[in-house]
Amino acid sequence: MKKGKKKFHLAQFLVHGPTYHSIAMWRHPRTDWPDDSWRRPELYQHIAKVCERGLLDMVFFADLNFISDSFKGSLDPALRYATQVPEHDPIPLLAMVSAVTSRIGVGATFSTSYHLPFYAARLWATIDHLTGGRAAWNVVTSLNQNQAANHGQAELDPSELRYEKAHEFIEVCQQLWNSWDEDAVVMDRQNAIFADPSKVRRIEYEGRFYSSRGPLNVVRSPQNGPALIQAGTSPKGMDLAAKYADAVFAINPLAETSAVYYADLKERVAAHGRNPDHCAVLFGAQPIIGRSEAEALEKQDEHNSLVPIEGGMALLSGHLNFDLSNLPPDAKMMDRTEPELQRSRRVYRKDDGESRTLEEVAQRHGESVGLPQFVGTPESVADQLEAFFDEVGGDGFMISPIYCPGAIEEFVDLVVPELQRRGRFRTAYTGTTQRDHLRQTD
Ligand SMILES: Cc1cc2nc3c(=O)[nH]c(=O)nc-3n(C[C@H](O)[C@H](O)[C@H](O)COP(=O)(O)O)c2cc1C
Numbered sequence: 001m002k003k004g005k006k007k008f009h010l011a012q013f014l015v016h017g018p019t020y021h022s023i024a025m026w027r028h029p030r031t032d033w034p035d036d037s038w039r040r041p042e043l044y045q046h047i048a049k050v051c052e053r054g055l056l057d058m059v060f061f062a063d064l065n066f067i068s069d070s071f072k073g074s075l076d077p078a079l080r081y082a083t084q085v086p087e088h089d090p091i092p093l094l095a096m097v098s099a100v101t102s103r104i105g106v107g108a109t110f111s112t113s114y115h116l117p118f119y120a121a122r123l124w125a126t127i128d129h130l131t132g133g134r135a136a137w138n139v140v141t142s143l144n145q146n147q148a149a150n151h152g153q154a155e156l157d158p159s160e161l162r163y164e165k166a167h168e169f170i171e172v173c174q175q176l177w178n179s180w181d182e183d184a185v186v187m188d189r190q191n192a193i194f195a196d197p198s199k200v201r202r203i204e205y206e207g208r209f210y211s212s213r214g215p216l217n218v219v220r221s222p223q224n225g226p227a228l229i230q231a232g233t234s235p236k237g238m239d240l241a242a243k244y245a246d247a248v249f250a251i252n253p254l255a256e257t258s259a260v261y262y263a264d265l266k267e268r269v270a271a272h273g274r275n276p277d278h279c280a281v282l283f284g285a286q287p288i289i290g291r292s293e294a295e296a297l298e299k300q301d302e303h304n305s306l307v308p309i310e311g312g313m314a315l316l317s318g319h320l321n322f323d324l325s326n327l328p329p330d331a332k333m334m335d336r337t338e339p340e341l342q343r344s345r346r347v348y349r350k351d352d353g354e355s356r357t358l359e360e361v362a363q364r365h366g367e368s369v370g371l372p373q374f375v376g377t378p379e380s381v382a383d384q385l386e387a388f389f390d391e392v393g394g395d396g397f398m399i400s401p402i403y404c405p406g407a408i409e410e411f412v413d414l415v416v417p418e419l420q421r422r423g424r425f426r427t428a429y430t431g432t433t434q435r436d437h438l439r440q441t442d
Contacts, residue, residue, distance in 0.1 A: 008389060008425050009247075009280050009396030009438060010416070011058045011107070012051045012408060014044065016088040020062075021286060021369040021400040023315055024306035026082050030403040039088065041096040047405050048097035051104055054412030055426050057437040058105030058136055059097060060229070060249075060398065061090030065111065066146035068318030071310075072325045081311030083318065083366075091123065098131040105434035107136030107229055113162055114142065114151040117172035118212050124226045125177055125218040133222025133433035138229040138249065139240070141166050144321045156321065163236040168207045170228070170244050175203040177225035179215035195219075227434040233343060242268035246438050247280040249398050252346050253372040255391040258283055261346075262393050280395040280438045283388070284371035287381050288402060289410045296375045303402045304367050309359065312366025319369070320344060329359040344370065371400055378414035385415075386424060 018026035018038045025031055026038075037043045048059045067085050068078045078085045090108040098106050106127075110120060120137075128135040141162035142148075148156040157165070184199035203214035230241035231249040241248045248265060252258040266276040288303065290296030317324045322340035333341065333348035334355030347370035348356050356364070364370055374384045385397060401407035419425035430440050 005423055006389075006394050007423070007441065008385070008394070008419060009282060010054075010056045010425065011060050011105075011247075011249075011282055011396070011398045012047065012056055013284065013398045013400040014047065014059055014061050014090075015084060016044070016061055016063070016090040016093055017082075017084065017086050019082045019084055020404070021284070021367075021371055022303065022307070022402050023081055023083050023311045023366045024303055025402060025404055028303060028306060028403040030406050032406070033404070041093060043405065044093050044097050045100045047408055048101050048104060048106070050405065050409055050412050052101045054416040055429060056104060056412075056416075057396070058107045058134075058434060060107040060136070060138070061093065061109065062138070063087060063090050063109035063111075064144075064147075064318075065114070065142075066144055066150055066318075068144060068146055068314065070144065070146070070321060070323055071314040071317035072323065077310050077314035078318065081308055081314060081366075083311050083315035091127070094127055094135065095130050098134060102132075103134075103429045103432065105134045105136055105227070105437055106131055107138060107227075107434070109138040109140050109231075111140050111142045111147070112166040112169040113157065114147065114153075117169045117210050118176065118216075120169070121173040121176035121216055121225070122218055124173070125216060125221045128221035128223050128226050129218070133435075135221075135223065135226035136229050136247070136434045137226040138231060139166060139170060139244070140231060141237075144318055146318075159234060160236060163232070163234075163240055165209045166240055167243070168209050170240075172203075172205050172207065172210050172212050173225060175205055176212065176214055176216040177220065179203055180218075180220040182220050182224075185219050223433050223435055227438060233346070238265055238268055241265065241279065242274070243272050245279050246435055247282055249282050249284065251284045251370050253370055254346075254349065254351065255388050257346055257349070258388070258392040277441075278439060282396045282398040283392065284369070284400060285385065285388075285397040286368045286371040286373045286400045286402060287407070287411055287415065288373055288375040289378055289381055289407070289414060290375075291377065293376050293380065296377065296380075299402075300373060300375045304363075307363065307366035309363055309366070312362035312364070315369070316344075316362050316365040319365075324358060324362065327358050329357065331358045332356075333358055333361050346370075368400065378418050381415050382418040382422065382424075385419070386422070389424075
């Protein structure tokens with residue numbers, strides 16, 4: 001057993017829907033759920049229990065509140081190929097998965113662009129109470145024109161403006177969470193004092209975009225609001241993460257470029273006067289596990305061949321807010337200069353430094369949204385995760401399955417014990433809250 005090496009953090013990526021990063025998942029022969037399972041709580045409750053058995057930091061639900069017509073100006077490909085469509089609201093599920101677990105963190109995405117901060121502060125403080133301090137909010141600013149249109153906005157705000165609003169949004173939420181002191185509730189039955197009025201105050205926030213009078217009508221929650229996650233990749237997104245986030249979710253297939261991203265983010269965290277260890281970077285990973293190397297490679301081929309290229313194009317067009325049907329399939333993506341195409345640059349480069357073509361990028365997008373596939377026996381997958389982790393510097397991985405729930409069970413039952421044997425993953429939770437798990441080092 002290797003001793004003294006930094007341990008991983010592990011989170012399980014989920015969506016309240018039939019497809020995750022793999023758009024083939026819903027029709028993969030090993031996705032052996034009844035057709036309506038993905039709409040029912042039992043599937044997610046089962047997964048959360050499996051992940052808690054594996055001592056993972058959290059189960060995490062992504063969320064997109066639109067059906068994309070970005071590809072060819074039509075909803076047809078998104079609906080036909082289930083390109084992260086449909087997506088039911090994940091927030092109610094947090095309460096349902098936390099009810100059948102006791103330690104694992106429960107996280108979900110919630111956009112700052114189409115809600116008011118008071119509602120978000122109240123919602124997330126409530127979830128933090130209901131989960132006993134296990135809540136995590138992935139703060140996103142949204143990315144597609146259809147989201148703006150669904151919420152009554154003619155145009156998607158430019159990225160910079162969305163982030164300026166997000167800063168203020170979180171600021172209001174934090175002030176609302178702080179509007180109740182920790183010891184405000186006294187519950188003095190004898191003297192008929194529920195809360196000490198001197199320990200609850202208005203916030204009187206007047207900002208550029210938002211105002212709120214406060215106080216919140218939710219008492220201070222176990223983590224004083226949820227743990228915060230961020231997933232933006234632009235410098236503005238990284239700055240938002242650096243200022244507030246307890247964890248960052250990043251997609252970066254190459255260890256070399258991941259290391260650059262990791263160092264950059266940690267520097268930004270330090271520049272905000274925060275401890276860089278208090279913002280854990282989790283890199284997306286899609287494990288494909290077999291009893292032998294040959295079986296794993298066969299599983300990879302089988303899975304990847306189930307991805308329709310037009311589905312990959314539609315999914316990528318939606319994520320980029322750009323109609324890729326206007327480009328030739330053999331376009332070299334690293335040469336493209338359109339501003340919308342720059343956000344995914346990190347997945348355009350092959351290992352040898354050459355550019356992928358549009359068709360290659362779209363295919364990979366449908367397979368894994370650019371997450372690297374770690375293929376092999378449990379020992380070999382653990383080797384590959386360790387090698388990536390050691391080259392990049394840490395802090396862990398967001399694991400995404402190719403079929404469900406079997407691939408999650410395999411990872412927990414076969415790879416997690418291997419990582420524990422190598423001293424690279426915890427053998428017990430030492431804390432009780434989401435933030436405790438993200439900061440646990442032993
Ligand atoms: C790994 C990753 C996961 C994301 N997950 C979501 C999500 O679940 N829902 C969403 O609306 N946006 C999601 N986003 C979008 C970002 O939060 C952000 O709004 C978008 O990337 C635009 O900001 P950027 O230019 O800083 O990347 C994700 C982005 C990345 C990189």
